[in-house]
């Protein structure tokens with residue numbers, strides 16, 4: 001038994017060199033395996049060569065589960081879904097699944113077909129690659145180790161160029177002037193509070209079962225990641241999605257969860273953070289006021305606050321943010337990944353619905 005574990009681990013390690021594993025298309029000639037091969041092809045250009053190589057260990061490789069990624073080419077700062085299809089083990093049962101991606105724990109749940117699914121984050125500061133590792137432990141004491149590496153270009157430290165999508169805003173000096181040290185301390189303290197909410201969300205069970213909703217049905221005025229140029233100087237990338245709105249318009253919870261934080265922040269103004277569990281948190285910024293309090297359980301679509309212009313803003317709107325643990329990601333990913341119909345199995349690596 002111990003020897004078999006070692007063999008699986010060794011094969012897994014070798015396969016991971018090509019950025020994906022296991023190379024088992026021949027052993028599992030299903031639609032799913034075909035899609036997995038497609039993913040691997042995208043993930044690493046040497047995949048074709050690896051597939052063409054004669055393989056004398058197929059009998060062992062058929063024991064290994066497969067892991068696929070949705071979307072297949074996730075952008076920087078995006079949420080992904082990992083799907084593990086387990087190999088059939090007639091005389092053994094799964095005892096535990098543990099995994100991590102970008103330093104955050106993964107929360108796998110079995111779907112109707114027995115596949116294991118979890119969200120994972122691609123950090124906004126990713127460079128070179130992001131790696132997911134999963135260990136499936138069985139009642140017999142055996143285990144499968146899975147590793148998925150998604151390559152990204154190496155990103156040198158920014159030198160201050162203006163990105164193609166940057167928006168040029170002319171605003172009061174109060175926004176570009178360096179804040180005094182007390183204000184800097186306040187900003188850091190509030191950032192720590194928000195990070196702590198994300199950390200604690202890993203300890204909350206998944207509280208939603210339906211797809212995520214937009215917090216407002218209005219027009220998106222600024223998407224995630226668009227650069228901000230204040231008075232000709234690039235200051236930061238946009239860590240959320242802005243929705244149009246007038247003061248007093250309703251802001252709705254994107255899904256069921258518990259209100260983890262209601263605060264009045266220097267940058268974000270009046271904020272509400274909702275902990276949806278399984279590591280997922282959404283934030284609603286610049287509110288005129290929150291209409292919920294910490295500890296409230298909110299339902300999907302329930303009003304939680306009113307649009308406003310509090311904090312560092314140039315006008316009233318809703319800024320919607322999301323975190324997986326401590327990693328900020330584009331909240332639209334929650335809508336895209338949870339809205340996909342079940343028929344997606346035929347093309348699990350399909351690009352986003354956007």
Ligand SMILES: [Zn+2]
Pocket residue numbers: 222238240241242318319320
């Ligand atoms: Zn915003």
